[in-house]
Amino acid sequence: MSARTAPLWQFRQPSVLPGFGLALGVTLTWLVLIILIPLSGLAWRSSALGWATFLELATDQRTINALRISFGTALAAALVNVVFGVILAWVLVRYRFPGKRLVDAMVDLPFALPTAVAGIALTTLYAPNGWIGSLLSPLGIKIAFTPLGIVFALVFVGLPFVVRTVQPIMEEIDKEVEEAAATLGANRFQTIRRVLLPGLAPAVLTGFALAFARGVGEYGSVIFIAGNLPYVSEIAPLLIVIRLEEFNYPAATAIAAVMLMISFAMLLIINMIQAWSRRRYGYGA
Amino acid sequence: MAHEAVSNTGSGNTELVRVATSESRLARYGLIGLALGFVALFLVLPLAAVFTEAMRNGPGEFLTVLSDPETFAAIRLTLLVAGIAVPLNLVFGIAAAWAIAKFEFRGKAFLTTLIDLPFSVSPVISGLVFVLLFGSHSLAGPFLQSHGIQILFAVPGIVLATVFVTFPFVARELIPLMQEQGTSDEEAALSLGASGWQTFWYVTLPNIKWGLLYGVLLCNARAMGEFGAVSVVSGHIRGLTNTMPLQVEILYNEYNFVAAFAVATLLALLALVTLVLKSLLEMKYSEQIAASRRH
Numbered sequence: 123m124s125a126r127t128a129p130l131w132q133f134r135q136p137s138v139l140p141g142f143g144l145a146l147g148v149t150l151t152w153l154v155l156i157i158l159i160p161l162s163g164l165a166w167r168s169s170a171l172g173w174a175t176f177l178e179l180a181t182d183q184r185t186i187n188a189l190r191i192s193f194g195t196a197l198a199a200a201l202v203n204v205v206f207g208v209i210l211a212w213v214l215v216r217y218r219f220p221g222k223r224l225v226d227a228m229v230d231l232p233f234a235l236p237t238a239v240a241g242i243a244l245t246t247l248y249a250p251n252g253w254i255g256s257l258l259s260p261l262g263i264k265i266a267f268t269p270l271g272i273v274f275a276l277v278f279v280g281l282p283f284v285v286r287t288v289q290p291i292m293e294e295i296d297k298e299v300e301e302a303a304a305t306l307g308a309n310r311f312q313t314i315r316r317v318l319l320p321g322l323a324p325a326v327l328t329g330f331a332l333a334f335a336r337g338v339g340e341y342g343s344v345i346f347i348a349g350n351l352p353y354v355s356e357i358a359p360l361l362i363v364i365r366l367e368e369f370n371y372p373a374a375t376a377i378a379a380v381m382l383m384i385s386f387a388m389l390l391i392i393n394m395i396q397a398w399s400r401r402r403y404g405y406g407a
Numbered sequence: 408m409a410h411e412a413v414s415n416t417g418s419g420n421t422e423l424v425r426v427a428t429s430e431s432r433l434a435r436y437g438l439i440g441l442a443l444g445f446v447a448l449f450l451v452l453p454l455a456a457v458f459t460e461a462m463r464n465g466p467g468e469f470l471t472v473l474s475d476p477e478t479f480a481a482i483r484l485t486l487l488v489a490g491i492a493v494p495l496n497l498v499f500g501i502a503a504a505w506a507i508a509k510f511e512f513r514g515k516a517f518l519t520t521l522i523d524l525p526f527s528v529s530p531v532i533s534g535l536v537f538v539l540l541f542g543s544h545s546l547a548g549p550f551l552q553s554h555g556i557q558i559l560f561a562v563p564g565i566v567l568a569t570v571f572v573t574f575p576f577v578a579r580e581l582i583p584l585m586q587e588q589g590t591s592d593e594e595a596a597l598s599l600g601a602s603g604w605q606t607f608w609y610v611t612l613p614n615i616k617w618g619l620l621y622g623v624l625l626c627n628a629r630a631m632g633e634f635g636a637v638s639v640v641s642g643h644i645r646g647l648t649n650t651m652p653l654q655v656e657i658l659y660n661e662y663n664f665v666a667a668f669a670v671a672t673l674l675a676l677l678a679l680v681t682l683v684l685k686s687l688l689e690m691k692y693s694e695q696i697a698a699s700r701r702h
Contacts, residue, residue: 134512139593140603142510148502149518152495156571157524160536167539206445213442217435225443227686231450233625234678234685236632238652239671242659243453246460253456254448278449300428310430332526339529342634342652346659359531363639366535371544378532385527 168379171372179376184352185361189380192358195269196337199276200284203333204326206277207284214285215292229285232278237342244275245347267349272357275343280333287329291322324400331392338385457675461668472669480646481654481670487562488637488650489630492569496626500577501619505611507578508585509593519582525574533571534639537564560642565650568636573626580622581615588614617692621685628681632674 134142168176179185213219214226232240248255248265255266265271295318303313341359348355358381365374429435461469472478503522507515525533541547541558551558558564592614596606612619634652641648649657651674658667 132513134510137510137590138597139509139590139606140597141505141607142512145502145506146510146512148499149506149522152499152502153518153521156567156574157521160540160571161524161528163540163545164532164536206442209438210442210445213439216429217439219439219443223686225446227682228446228450230682230685231454231678234628234632234681235454236634236652236655236674236678238634238655239457239632239674239678240453242655242667242671243456243460246456247452253452274449278453281449297428304428310434335527339527339532339635341529341531341638346656359529359635362529362531362535366538366639371539371542374535375539378529378535381529382532389527 164375164378164382167371168375171376175372176376176379179373180380182373184356185358185373185377185380187353188356188358188361188377189384191269191272191354191356192338192381193384195272195357196276196334196340199273199280199337200330200334202273202277203280203284204330207281207329207333208288208322208326210281211285211288211292215289229282232280232282237279237340238346240278241275241343241346244271244278244343248274248347266347267351267355269348269355271347271349272344272355275347276333276337276340279340279343280337283332283336284326284329287332288322288325291325295321320402324396327392327396327399331389331396335385335389338381454675457668457671460664461672463668464665468665469669469672472666473673475666477646477649478654478666478670481649481651482673484562484565484647484649485631485651488565488569489627491566492573492630493623493627495570496573497577497619497623499574500579500581500622500626503578504581504585504615505607508582508588509590522575522578525571530572530633530635531639534568534636537567537571537640559640560644560648562648564640565637565648568640569630569633572633572636573630576626576629577619577622580618580625584615584618585611617688621688624681624684624688628678631677 171179210229214222214229245252245266247253248258248271250256250259250264250266252266255264258265265274299317299321300313303317304310308316339359341357341363344357345360348357348360350356350360358377362374362377365371365377430438503518506512507519538559539545541551541564543549543552558567592610593606596610597603601609631650632652633650634656637650638653638656641650641653643649643653643657645657651670655667655670655674658664658670
């Protein structure tokens, strides 16, 4: 190898393993056919609308409200999941209690349970005549068929994202760090707030981003519990479905394009914050 | 508690050591209570609701619903769709992981990002892209119509949407696992005279089989349970293009709650079986699966 001069630009480093061409070929073909062509179809159709039409469709009041509801409830749910997800991960990593294995396994339930099933189950619980809803309605609290119901459904779907990204990083924390903090005179609260949490920040942020992205696009679990009142509790994915059923393809395309653009922009920003915070603090990065 | 025993250094100074690297008993119990309450409220109760509501009018009605021909057709369609989508993404996942984990090439990070793309796209949009591609207004629409090829509102559309949604699952599990295992085992096999396929079958595959199974499990759960994407492309034709999740929706919207929850029970059982198998795999083969969890 050393006898030959290395080429200036090389697509791949030499390897004795066979099958690179075949594997990459299968991967790229499948990727292009299933993901890239359909997605670029969406991009092409929305650019074919023309800027004026696109803007008009995207700034329709019902569309704007639906987008605001989708992104707002997803944000609220992701924040709830960050708080409880970190507590849950902490409890699972640090403490021992009966049934811990079971709780750990249950955390993945939202990954495994079909969203439609989650939707009707949560509605049954939180409807005004439901298991929990009937206890709350005398107090004047309504959850199902309000935006709050949407948040509850999104908390359900998003929970494992936060727990499963934070948990493995928590397991890696060296006890010495905490011991050092304690020897230097920090109390437990200070150690957690100033030493442990900053190190967990990149993982927490990843979990937040995943839960948020999932919540923005979520459809199945939300439509049953939301009440779907236009302008009030109608999420953007539902509005896409409604426009499709009206054969209003331009409007459906425009809403989808706006959703994707906002989601990608937010993920990009979060990635940048993450890269920064990984440089600044960070375990296992 | 065992927790304190861990920090107990054997001297009389147990209390001091415990305070330094753990929380007070009160804080611990408070946090455990909070976490368990949250899990009960958001995870256990919904699951309990599914089974209770399905059995509301006794097991007789539950069984009647399940023997309904429409339910039966929905079950068959769900199994068919998963039976096509999962193997397709299994082959793709192995190919992608082989290329990405075993070789160094330009644009690898970008390729990995593209594979993860379906995770950040709403299921409804995943369905919409196929409506735009194959609908009667699309470029392909007139051609398909004149040749009598039905993709939307038929099984091919449902399969395509499902493949799109479950695209990353297997690849995502395998890539970090195979990256961690490196290439030395394969190099040894090749240097001993094994062919490429032999190396893959007898060296690589046994190394990754549990991680592979793990990915297939998650892929299958999503394929059988997918709702949004399938709902957009299916057309909701009863007995023909209704998968089980769609059947749940239709029954529920007809206020036929017991029937809706009866079908939902089957899906919930699928979820429970998935969780049990997943936990077993994590317990027995933790070192293999942990690799993918760390990334």
